[in-house]
Amino acid sequence: MNRLLVLIVSLSVLAVGCADYSPTAPSQGTTTTSTFTVPLSSANEIPAITNADAGGTGTATIALIVAKDASGTITSATMNFQISVEGLPAGTTVTKAHIHNGAAGVNAGIFVDTTLASGEMAIANGSGSITKNGINVPADRATAILSNPAGHYFNVHTALNPDGSIRGQLALVGTSVDPY
Numbered sequence: 001m002n003r004l005l006v007l008i009v010s011l012s013v014l015a016v017g018c019a020d021y022s023p024t025a026p027s028q029g030t031t032t033t034s035t036f037t038v039p040l041s042s043a044n045e046i047p048a049i050t051n052a053d054a055g056g057t058g059t060a061t062i063a064l065i066v067a068k069d070a071s072g073t074i075t076s077a078t079m080n081f082q083i084s085v086e087g088l089p090a091g092t093t094v095t096k097a098h099i100h101n102g103a104a105g106v107n108a109g110i111f112v113d114t115t116l117a118s119g120e121m122a123i124a125n126g127s128g129s130i131t132k133n134g135i136n137v138p139a140d141r142a143t144a145i146l147s148n149p150a151g152h153y154f155n156v157h158t159a160l161n162p163d164g165s166i167r168g169q170l171a172l173v174g175t176s177v178d179p180y
Helices: 002-019 139-147
Strands: 030-041 057-068 074-086 094-100 110-113 128-136 153-158 166-169 171-179
Touching: 030 153, 057 139, 057 153, 057 166, 074 094, 074 139, 110 139
Parallel strands: none
Antiparallel strands: 030 057, 030 166, 030 171, 057 074, 074 128, 094 110, 094 153, 153 166
């Protein structure tokens, strides 16, 4: 009889303990895509361009895709770039394009490189475009861009202007969030 009583008490304690257990779904992270537009102009370069590239303009559309864990920490980031230019002399060689961490009127070092190779963007009749997707971005740099887009500029370099031919500040136009 004692064994039966011990068994009943043990099962009762176990049942009470199990009744308080409520499993929860694992915490979810998110994927966020922030889109930036950048109107590009030779007048925005420091100093402003006054040679044959002076009529250069363009647009860069940049998608920053970040994965965040359940606590909101960025775990990975990539960028997609759509770059179009016009008003450059026919046959211009575009040598590179990237984001710098500098405010308007300030020159700064490269922050995120598009990996565009010299001559990869063809310029026919003064215009050209290219798309570069899946460029890896360190989490701290993605955070800095998201925190202060206007504190970063994008520019396109040419053979005639190796320090930059057309430039503009990043401007956030929208963000979408998808849980994963």
